[in-house]
Amino acid sequence: MSNPATTLxxxxxxxxxxxxxxRMVREGLALLGTREAPGTADNAAILGWAAELGGAVARDYRADSVPWCGLFMAIVAARAGKPLPQSPLWALSxxxxxxPAPAPMLGDVLVFRRQQGGHVGLYLAEDEAAYHVVGGNQGDCVSIARVARHRLLDARRPAYAAMPPSVRAFHVDAMGSLSTNEA
Structure with missing residues (x-):
């Protein structure tokens, strides 16, 4: 992202x-604002992510009405040169x-529980009650959302040749409401 301050x-x-x-944070923030198309239409950019990833992802992902947080994470990881887990469309994968990340920090992949399965996003910060994550399919778009800490299932750290100095915990004030269902 050339100038994060203009889109953040x-x-x-x-x-x-x-x-x-x-790099995964930069790639994720570069996609902020990407939104599902309304109704039965599809956003060509979101479908393009599946095509860019190819293989089973391109075969299995056909409409932006299908939960796409895993697709968002897959395109971010792939563009950052990170290997994808098996079945990357599934948040819990x-x-x-x-x-494993012993304590979540900037750029970690956070996997959350939700009633109908899971949700996945990238850690940006935290407050007393929630993690602030950039993710796909949060309010039908790529956005930053607050997800309750108690919903955290796992925190995973990407492999780094040299970990960037910004990879640490960031504590911020609580702002906005908690996300309750990211589908």
Whole structure:
């Protein structure tokens, strides 16, 4: 992302001042605002992610009305040069990505429970009650959402040749409501 400050919500502009953001974070933030098409139409950009990934993903993902948080994470990881877990369209598959993270930090993949399965997003920050994640299919778009801490199933750290200095926990004030269903 050439200038994160121009696309980031004001409350997250501090990210643009971080040295060497993890590549997955940069790739995820570059997609902020990508939105599902209304009704039975499909957003060509979202379907294009599946085509770009190819193989089973391209075969299995056909409409943006299907939950696409796993597809978002897959395109972000692929563009960052990270290997994908088996069945990357399924949010819960991301619990096999990278290596376990003892405490979530910037750029970690967070896997959450939800009533009808799971949700996956990238850690940006945290407050007392929630993790702030950039993810797909959050309000039918790529956005930053607050997801309750108690819903966290797993935190996974990408493999780094050299971990960027920005990979650490960031504590922010609670802002906005908690996400309750990302589908």
């Amino acid at each position: 919500p004001t409350a997250y502009c501090w990210l643009s001042a971080q040295p060497l953001l993890p 991301w619990a096999q990505f990278g290596r």
